[in-house]
Amino acid sequence: MERIKNIPIKLTLFAFILSLYTLIAFHKPLLDLVLECVERDLNGWIIVGSIALLTLVVNFMVYYLLLYLCRLVGKIVIALTLIANATALYFVNTYEVLLTRDMMGNLFNTNVSEASGFLSFTPIIYVVLLGILPCIYLFKRKVEYGSLKRLFANVGVSIVAIAIIGVANMGNILWIDHNAPRVGSLFMPWSYIANTVRHFHHQAMINREEIPLPDAEIIDEEPKVCVLVIGESARRANFSLYGYERDTNPLLRGDSVKIYNAVASATSTTMAVKAILDHKPTGNKLYEILPNYLERNGVEVIWRSTNWGEPPLHVANRSNLAALRERYPDADARYDGILLEGLKEEIESATADKLLVVLHTSTSHGPTYNKKYPEAFERYVPVCTTVEMSKADHKELINAYDNTILYTDYLLHSIIEILGSVERNSAMIYISDHGESLGEGNIYMHGMVSASMAPREQLDIPFIVWQNGDNREVKELEEVGHYHVFHSVMDYLDIRSDIYDEEKSIFN
Ligand SMILES: [Zn+2]
Known part of the structure; x- marks a missing residue:
């Protein structure tokens, strides 16, 4: 041997x-x-x-x-x-x-x-x-x-x-x-x-040193808050606000929101979130992103995230999931509702005239859609519980996904309620990072290919706007994109600088 x-x-x-x-x-x-x-x-x-x-x-x-x-x-x-x-x-x-x-x-x-x-x-x-x-x-x-x-x-x-x-x-x-x-x-x-x-x-x-944008000026003192909600894998086709046959937006339906058809410029979270926070397509270059830029120029910024993948943030008041869990031990950290814990108090205690709140959610992230919403939102049943999407029953997969949209509806409505109860004029802008494939052409989830090759389901995203107080007039636009966020937020909060692009604001 x-x-x-x-x-x-x-x-x-x-x-x-x-x-x-x-x-x-x-x-x-x-x-x-x-x-x-x-x-x-x-x-x-x-x-x-x-x-x-x-x-x-x-x-x-x-x-x-x-x-x-x-x-x-x-x-x-x-x-x-x-x-x-x-x-x-x-x-x-x-x-x-x-x-x-x-x-x-x-x-x-x-x-x-x-x-x-x-x-x-x-x-x-x-x-x-x-x-x-x-x-x-x-x-x-x-x-x-x-x-x-x-x-x-x-x-x-x-x-x-x-x-x-x-x-x-x-x-x-x-x-x-x-x-x-x-x-x-x-x-x-x-x-x-x-x-x-x-x-x-x-x-x-x-992580390279970011390229600073030109200094900005705040042109008036009117106290305002703008809440930017970044959605995760939320595709437009499954929002009843956009004509989906299921009533997945029962609460927002009554909130007089303005909707736009938006197209994502990337299909991976990292690239898409960068695009949402960038002032223009910057490829691999790293310019100052919206929260960093506004904070440097005198806007108070609150960043809360249950997700990941954002470009380097230099915002003092920022909480990821672990920090939120620590701050709000009684909240259910499994769901995005934790992003709203104590938010009203935090907005009310802000001292600057202009306040930007960014909520980076994770609600519709697959493959286990059924784990992304509390039980009360399981309206469409039975739901798919397997992580092997291709083996899942298609109807069950859609059911689980639609329940995440129903929960998103609740989250956005809750933000609107919070904003309705604070003193400041307020606006909420909701945009998803990218859409989602749910088996169309045997493709699932997102981010497998570049945006130019991606199927519509991964590109067509919702862009929802709500305002309270002295409402700004909004434009009628056939299509908007990630880069409308930067300039619309700047415009709403009355901030001007050389890079501000009026064309890319949704406000008149
Ligand atoms: Zn994503």
Whole structure:
């Protein structure tokens, strides 16, 4: 027995075994996803086979190169990826997540209280069985590394195989273009490595010193408050205010609100929230965002969020979910109602003439829509409770989603009630960050592709305005967007500067 172990294994076979193991142990979610996205015909099976083969060949080639060129260091690197693969697989299986850039950001941004929820026994089993055990084999097995000639032969054959797979799928370009972000996000270990790098690169980009905007002037002393509510994944089509057949806005219906058709300029939360707070499309550049700009120029700003992904904030009075939980221990921290706790008192105790309140909500965020509203708002039943949206009953999925809109209706109405009871003139502007796909064309959620390629459901968002006191006249506009927020808020609060764009204000 000992002797058999000591016979060195050829590197070609060794790399193949490791790659085959990686395919079998870690790629069931990938193959399941691909199976969901293809027709069950010959071409569908070609796609499935190609992706399995591609995974096998790419990992074989990389393992071979790593081991040949780096020997023990190569083994250590592969061992680390096996352990990381096992951890990633646990997350994918348990939370039905894709390992996209946003998701890696989510993991790195998860605060300790949330992370402790992950520290159960199951991930340890994953890591030990799928990560550490194969590492024992990886380190114990003696390897015959072979010649440089064999290295070239193996890499050459791998590249030819990849090329053949590519040619065989020439006709599937559209399918690949459409599904690559999701499918690629389950390709281990490359998905999480690449997306972690992309996440930190993105963070570095947005954490740069922001470019200041020209100083602004407050042109009168009339006490006013503007509440900007940033919605999450709320799509226009499911608001009865916009003609949805279900009465999902029973409260707002009686609130004499003004509605606009808005189109999102991005489909991921991070990009969309930046756009809402920016004065114009700024690409990767970081200009002073609305709350930072207004606070610097004498406006009092309150920022409350149960969500994440906003650009760097320099507002003194800001509370994330953890802070709100601490401030209001009796409130139910599971729902966005916590954003309104003590808000009236906070508005009333403001001393500056102009007050901006930003509430960054999270209500319609999937996949578990049924967990985003209190029981009293479960009007449409039965609701989908699975996180596997594609396997959910479509009607149940819509029911759960519509209940989140019903809860949003309640939240906005509650804000209107609060504003109606304070001394200041007030306005509320509600806009969603982006819409949501609920199975149209087999697409779910949002943010998988850039805005230019995104389906309408992810782009068509509500923009709802309400005012109290000395109401400003509002414009009739066919379509508005994220960038109308900045200038409308400036206009409403009587703030002027060189970057103020009257065209982009909804007020006359
Ligand atoms: Zn979002």
